[in-house]
Amino acid sequence: GESVGLHLPTLSVQEGDNSIINCAYSNSASDYFIWYKQESGKGPQFIIDIRSNMDKRQGQRVTVLLNKTVKHLSLQIAATQPGDSAVYFCAVTEGYQKVTFGTGTKLQVIP
Amino acid sequence: EAQVTQNPRYLITVTGKKLTVTCSQNMNHEYMSWYRQDPGLGLRQIYYSMNVEVTDKGDVPEGYKVSRKEKRNFPLILESPSPNQTSLYFCASSLGDRGEQYFGPGTRLTVT
Numbered sequence: 704g705e706s707v708g709l710h711l712p713t714l715s716v717q718e719g720d721n722s723i724i725n726c727a728y729s730n731s732a733s734d735y736f737i738w739y740k741q742e743s744g745k746g747p748q749f750i751i752d753i754r755s756n757m758d759k760r761q762g763q764r765v766t767v768l769l770n771k772t773v774k775h776l777s778l779q780i781a782a783t784q785p786g787d788s789a790v791y792f793c794a795v796t797e798g799y800q801k802v803t804f805g806t807g808t809k810l811q812v813i814p
Numbered sequence: 815e816a817q818v819t820q821n822p823r824y825l826i827t828v829t830g831k832k833l834t835v836t837c838s839q840n841m842n843h844e845y846m847s848w849y850r851q852d853p854g855l856g857l858r859q860i861y862y863s864m865n866v867e868v869t870d871k872g873d874v875p876e877g878y879k880v881s882r883k884e885k886r887n888f889p890l891i892l893e894s895p896s897p898n899q900t901s902l903y904f905c906a907s908s909l910g911d912r913g914e915q916y917f918g919p920g921t922r923l924t925v926t
Contacts, residue, residue: 735912746818746904746917747857754912792856796912801872802847806856 726793735796818918837905846888
């Protein structure tokens, strides 16, 4: 089955700096990738997604990059704010709705 | 308001006492899933459903049952709970098979 891993369990950044959160997956057949944000005491919340026929997608202050060659996914957050403090999960879908989540990176924003 | 609701939010029970955690969505989504979240392990999929009467196992289905008799509801059933099922459970729904999932607020279950 699919395995999904994140490179760092915790990431601390200064307010205003850019944040980069990484994720690696194992199955080259995976075709849909999503980033979620989970704040304390809440369920995960969708941030941005990307399909395997793309290598970059941008949203508001967020960018997702996909490198299928090395099976690597990253989330970039521009001008990180205190409200960005949360745990971030990447998720990989292969067929239907069978989703595999990474273990999460906790982003701490230092004021 | 578009939402996924779960009940109860907190539950403490004893080993072997059957329980059901309800999940309901008001977005007419076809796809629904159950996940458990444990420290250091992230979210793991228990079961998912592609439509009414269509369900399939996720990564950790042992000890759980589900049913999908109506489109909006997807209850999770623990016939004989054990302490290793102590966890935080999330229900989620999505419109398509590859799309944003909307998560419920979570149910924290403790089995003693």
